[in-house]
Amino acid sequence: MMPLTRRTLLMAPAAGWLMQAAQAAVDHPDPYGTVLVVLQLAGGNDGLNTVVPYQDDQYARARSTLRLGAGQVLKIGAGLGFHPELRGFARLLQAGRLAVLQGVGYPHMHRDHNIGMRNWQTASPIAAGQTGWLGRAADRASDPGSGNVPAVFVGEIAQPLSIRARQVVVPAIAAAEDWTLAASAAVPDAGRANPLANFAARTSTAAFADACRLDAVLHSSGPRLYPQFPLAQSFQTVARLMRAEMGIRIFLVELGGPSPGGFDNHSNQAGNHAAILRELSESVAAFCDDLAQDRLLDRMLLMTYSEFGRQLTENGRHGTGHGAAAPVFLAGGKVKGGLVGAHPGLSDLDDDAPKPHTDFRAVYATALDRWLGMPSRPILGQDFQPLDVLG
């Protein structure tokens, strides 16, 4: 722990304390484990115009105005191409830092926004529970007496259900500044007779040290290039919290806003989808580039999810209806890059939408078991075979 006492605090000017705090961060590089960053894409992302089967005639016929052709997509092999705005994703894929898990979902996917999203958030497609899967992971990762914060939501909307816990108070912050102290507080002496007061003292000491390290990160970091998108700003906050070494294992960020969400394009999809995919791709790429500078990228795994994909056939209003299976993206330094699983065939559809072949909870199990080292069974309620997507 930080070598701070009431005496050093009261004697030293605030700046001295900050430098000491910053120094402590440098002295203990990487004391914590892996970090999972989950990105919620609200509204139901059109998987078919994200990872485009541009050579498939059925696709071209069904998407009379929205289709993306061979000349537009960013080709990634197997007859597939990224949406032209996914340049950052294409670069990450080339560098082996992006995996595209195709055909992810669950049997008989629900096509209502709220229920569909709830299913992904609680990981319980049959009977939706009261807590989110990340919230349950947070509860299991944190002993009540530790005062640790295992999970954080970064964003402007109300905290999504995915990260709701039964026990842990999960912070919901808009920016890293929300976690710094407005006025520096005295670090308490240890050694109180009352165990509860001792717990409060220990937690206060750790909290004030965290806030100071974060403050030091905010003041010491050189220029790091993030685009102006809100999602990019959220990622920058995540990067700052990672650099401050506060022991957070799980971050949730979001793109698309509150329900129904910005990915819900029933009309005039082309422009809206392009804009939001650009925000997605450039923000993720900037985040990965930033983390790569400090070798933090090897500790981070990013995972996306959206409540459903969209139907194959355009709806006559230059938009698409609610569908089923869609791709999930993984990014990070330890990801086995490339396409994973087959693109769902367009000749075998479920009410005009691609069928899933990979259960989303197998992806969750991969993140929990293989990445965070947390047993997935108690969190997901049953066993799912993790995927071989991490190096």
Add this chain to the structure above:
Amino acid sequence: MFASDAWAPYQPGAGRPWDLALAAHLLRRAGFGANWSQLRQALADGPQAAVDRLLAPPADLESFERRASALEAPSEISESAGAGECAQLWLYRMRETPWPLLEKMTLFWHNYFAVAAERVGKACLMAQHLRLLRRNALGRFDAMLRDISRDPATLIALDARSTLKAKPPEAFAAALLDLYTLGPGLSSASDVREAARAFTGWSVLRDEFHYRESEHDAGAKSGDEVVATVLKNPATARRVVRRLYAWLVSETESPDDALIAPLAESFAKDYDIAKLTGVMLRSNRFFSAASYRQRVKSPVEYALSIATALDAPVAPATLYGQLARLGQRLLDPPTKEGWAGGRRWLNRYTIVGRSNLAAALLAAAKPEKQERVPELLLQNEIKQELTPYALVTLPEFHLS
């Protein structure tokens, strides 16, 4: 300590004199803290008279009630603003009320029944639910339970908006048995199914309780019979007493059955909540080290203890959001079990958030009031001079 000694009224003596620290302890637990004049009043009254005053304040309760209810009139609550507005008006009550114990107990029952606005969906029903909790908060538990079983918000939150013979309200029955009365693990799956059948036909129609005779399972008991049966089970009184013990006395230890038994036996006879509350607050146990600073203040207790000490008004809308970020979105507990609370309120984030909230509350208070904070808080624990901010960010100040 024998149970009879533990619950005997505390008489100050050389071993445990009545002082500012104990007076402050009483006013923290039975309300939301105290200002300097309230503390001096309690000190002068002595412990028993101070508890009398908390249970039945010699104040003009009616005119406050008129003022507060006018603000809460259904016409004043907009559905679009949602239950957040009800919660904010509640914060106003907590801060301004001449009867803090009533609001503190209303908060206890809110956490006990843990009905979440998010599941109910209508602000007017949450406002009605809150009135139900307040009306019964120091009344009789059996009457409250009957009201709760017909409360539209509770029924909706527990998926019993519309119950049919073919669709008995099992979630409602499970909550009634496992959370509201007997406690977890004491009823079997078939007990729950039987109880659920008794509530078939109970429903909410146009925001009001409605009984549909034709949908009641003729082979089952009535809902009221189930409520009467669980009220006769001694486990119910034990559960309420244990929960109230954790709320008023201590949450750091699980008390022996022998300690709980005398209170539970007495409570089962009349379900008189005010009487039970009085016995606990007056007791040797309450004024002993087993209770002193053995609770963690919830965010609302933390914030209001500062505002009360400073005689500072609070901005309910701002405070509501600040408390939500510290884990306590009033009228929206995270699960049917309520807030986990205890040590869970304090973590490496919430301590920073609480400190910033304290700084904001202090900045909003008049300087001459700020100066008074150190003398009335933590008198006997902290021997040194501290600034008000240093004081309210001390570990002890997070405890009640």
